[in-house]
Amino acid sequence: MKTKVAIIGAGPSGLLLGQLLHKYGIDNVILEARTPEYVLGRIRAGVLEQGMVDMLHEAGAAERMDREGHVHEGFTLSFNGREERIDLKELTGGKTVMVYGQTEVTRDLMDARKAAVAVTVYEAENVQLHDFYSDKPRVTFTKDGEECTLECDYIAGCDGFHGVSRKSAPADKIKCFERVYPFGWLGVLSRTRPVAPELIYANHERGFALCSMRNDHLSRYYVQCSLDDKVEDWSDERFWNELKARLPEHVAARLETGPSIEKSIAPLRSFVAEPMQFGRMFLVGDAAHIVPPTGAKGLNLAASDVHTLSTVLRKRYESGDENVLAQYSELALRRIWKAERFSWWMTSLLHKFGDDPFTQRIQLADLDYFTNSEAGRRTIAENYVGLPYEKVH
Template structure:
């Protein structure tokens, strides 16, 4: 097989890149190692920055998003049994965020790709990227029981943290920065209408809790738990009781309970790979960076990579201009590190420290108090949460 851009990974990053390139007249092929059913059911993020919504509209993939997405004007912080609203439009000049599940984004993009887009091969497991510094790098992959090759002008590695793309960087050409947090998140999905109009971030002595949602009838919750926690140890009643305790405030508010349909544990970590380009291999999304989910940056950071990469490849295709492609890694990493910093700040401010003392406790409260007392501090949080501007 031969194409201009070989895309490894059929998650939201790879699918969005394929759609944007297709609309710009750049041919590409997407290789996804999982089945269609798997990628369309994989539960991930659901909070979209305005820039992510704009990118999906640009790709012609926002019809259901615009009809079903839940636009939010801010978030709620809870601590010391108090509730405080962070007004995004008032603090950012009108920006909002939208709740729309990543699973739905993937379904929308897959349907468009299969209807009129370039090739999308499921159960096509990339084995290696060969010759990334040559003018025609090759992706070796396994499909339908046969090993095949895809020769490309460029390779986009959108295959996540455990994919083959990052491993194609030779030793000595790159560096990774990583941090593991001393706690995890127990995530649960429940068939119950949300008990709030906007996301609730709660900090307390028992640990952090987050109330999110996927739709008007499905709620998503997270609880801070020790690393190594087995979700099977958390009976449904224990989950609801703990959520009740961590969201408790001195006001009239009730947590709705309902059937829990899924439980999982997510490790909290940060990881940044530099650079994001080696020859004609370009990384995007989780293949290049991982952030803790506290700041809701993972999916949005991947989309910002894709917006830059699509513009760069389109400019090369239409005019032969390579400046944006040459600066792709530098431009993206500026935003990556700011998102990593913000995610780390939110994580440290809101989570109970396993080995923390009274001083740590008071410092966390002081940071939270500053956010609600200072318009400048609140505006900085809102600007980062709603999404920093694209670097180009």
């Protein structure tokens, strides 16, 4: 098999990159270790920045999102008995976010790729990357017991934190930065009406809580929990009682409860790998960086990587100049570190870090300062809706 760009991973970043490259006339093949059903079974984030919304339009995969997604013009910070709404639209000159589940984004991109008759190989086993420091990279894999080789010009590693792409980078050429947080998020999905029309982020003495949603009849809620906790430790009743305890009384009073249809505990970490280019192999999304979910940056950061990589690849094939590719890592990392900072800050601001009263008072002072200052509110809003994409020269 031969192609111009071999894409490792059929999650949203790999599918979005593949669809954009297809639109630009750049042939690509996606290799995915799992089945389509497994990929669609991942319950993940659902707050999309304007930049990602625009790219889904460009990729021809936005029709259902436009119909079923929910535009949010703000969100609420709850702390110390107060509720402060951050008006995203007013503070950013009209920018908003779209609430639309990652599973639905993935499904729409799968449908768009199928309609484009572009090649995706699912259940590709033992994927290995070769010769990406030469001008003839290749990827080997096993499909239905048969050994296969995919020859290509470039490799895009979109296969997540545990994928083969980052592991293939020479150990002496990559540097990793990491912060692991001493708690997790217990998340519950329920067929209940959302408690509020916009997201609520709560700082509480019992720990952090988040009220989110997928649509008008499907809610997603989270509470901070111990890393030692197990899902089976948390009955539905215990979860709802704990969530209510961390919300303002009038919000808790209108909370609609019901059986959970999905329940999981996710650890929190900040992680960045540098650089993101190794010869003709590029890291994209979770393969290169992880952010805590506070601030909704994970999927959106992957999208900004896709924007930068698809742009430099398009310029390379249009101009024939390979030097344009050298911009990728620097431009991507510039935006990544700013998003890492915001996610770390939001996490530090809203979660309980032990019982230190000094830390708790600093958090409340920080929240009070930022929400009582127009400049502070604007800073939060600008970061939440997404900083501008870096320009490719």
